[in-house]
Amino acid sequence: MENTNELNLLIQQIWQKIHTSNKFVIISHTNSDGDSLGSQLALFYYLFETGKIARIYSIDEPPYHYHFLEGIEKIEIYQAEQHKMNIDEADVVFILDLNNLSRMQVLGEAVMSSKATKILIDHHIDPKYKADLMLIDVDASSTGELIWKVIKCDPHYKFSKEAATALYTAILTDTGGFRFPRTDKEVHTIAGELVEAGADPAFIYDSVYNQIPxxxxxxxxxxxxxxxxxxxxxxxxxxxxxxxxxxxxxxxxxxxxxxxxxxxxxxxxxxxxxxxxxxxxxxxxxxxxxxxxxxxxxxxxxxxxxxxxxxxxxxxxxxxxxxxxxxxxxxxxxxxxx
Ligand SMILES: [Mn+2]
Missing domain, CATH: 3.10.310.30 (Diaminopimelate Epimerase; Chain A, domain 1)
Incomplete structure (x- = not known):
């Protein structure tokens, strides 16, 4: 999105929706990566820490080198009989780092048929799904960066170590370790704030990258x-x-x-x-x-x-x-x- 004002307005709108809602479901793409997992967990922690009910559903297991993330066990493998009701009854379903629900099999169908407000937050071009609120910024380094901006709307929230670690992981991995072209000053500023909130760069880097068999x-x-x-x-x-x-x-x-x-x-x-x-x-x-x-x-x-x-x-x-x-x-x- 070219217009920064429009983008900021949308970010505020999304946060207002969070503020006035209670039950949330968060999903992301298959073949999870650092950005999808980190974004989901950071949003989960924010919701949880501010007294909301949040659930994360996935259709596959997170890769082993992300198991170090606190709260990774909160990601539940979607089972229609057990979980569909929670999607139906959610106030809001977040669709993160993903813009095409048709690849999500039964989980995608459950989200589409739910009456919940669907909020899509992503940085890929050419969305194939139309959500109620669409925060798409192709100039963002990562979905994690956008989640950070949404959470920052809350004047009272202080990032926990868990949420900061999750978001740092999202940004680190989607910038290829702060090397890809969209790594600008803002990305480093956000990363700095996350470090201040408790994210440990050396530990996270080692956990993500130095794990190859x-x-x-x-x-x-x-x-x-x-x-x-x-x-x-x-x-x-x-x-x-x-x-x-x-x-x-x-x-x-x-x-x-x-x-x-x-x-x-x-x-x-x-x-x-x-x-x-x-x-x-x-x-x-x-x-x-x-x-x-x-x-x-x-x-x-x-x-x-x-x-x-x-x-x-x-x-x-x-x-x-x-x-x-x-x-x-x-x-x-x-x-x-x-
Ligand atoms: Mn991403």
């Missing part, structure tokens, strides 16, 4: 060894085949954060990671780019999406060599247009 390190080694570069090194591609997963005894969850490492190569403007997930006959394509190179449009061609500089797609029943060749061609256009 030794086998994942071996997989990364073989992936690095096979890296290919094109167009004077502006494009670097890494493929992880089923064979490589097998050789190192690793799985899909072991490749988290691999894609962004590609941009560490000198001169690389676009990094692509293609992973073969044989159980689903799927190729998972992750795109990362330096500022100004729009890889989102490439991801969209393959039925995916994301941010301008960090996007992804999944294709099915295709050969890895064929997709790689096509992606290389598509990236040429992005490099040309810049």
């Amino acid at each position: 030794i086998n994942a390190l071996r997989l990364l080694g073989s992936a690095y060894a096979g890296a290919e570069d094109y167009y004077d090194g502006k494009l670097v591609i890494i493929c992880i085949t089923n064979e490589m997963f097998k050789m190192t005894n690793t799985k899909e969850q072991d490749i988290e954060n691999f894609a962004e490492k590609i941009l560490q190569v000198k001169g690389a403007k676009i990094g692509v990671l293609i992973s073969e997930i044989i159980e689903r006959n799927e190729l998972r394509i992750s795109f990362r780019a330096k500022s100004g190179f729009n890889v989102r449009d490439v991801a969209v061609k393959y039925g995916g999406g994301g941010h301008l500089e960090a996007a992804g797609a999944r294709v099915y029943n295709q050969k890895i060599e064929y997709i790689k060749k096509k992606v290389i061609e598509d990236c040429y256009e992005v490099l040309q247009n810049n």
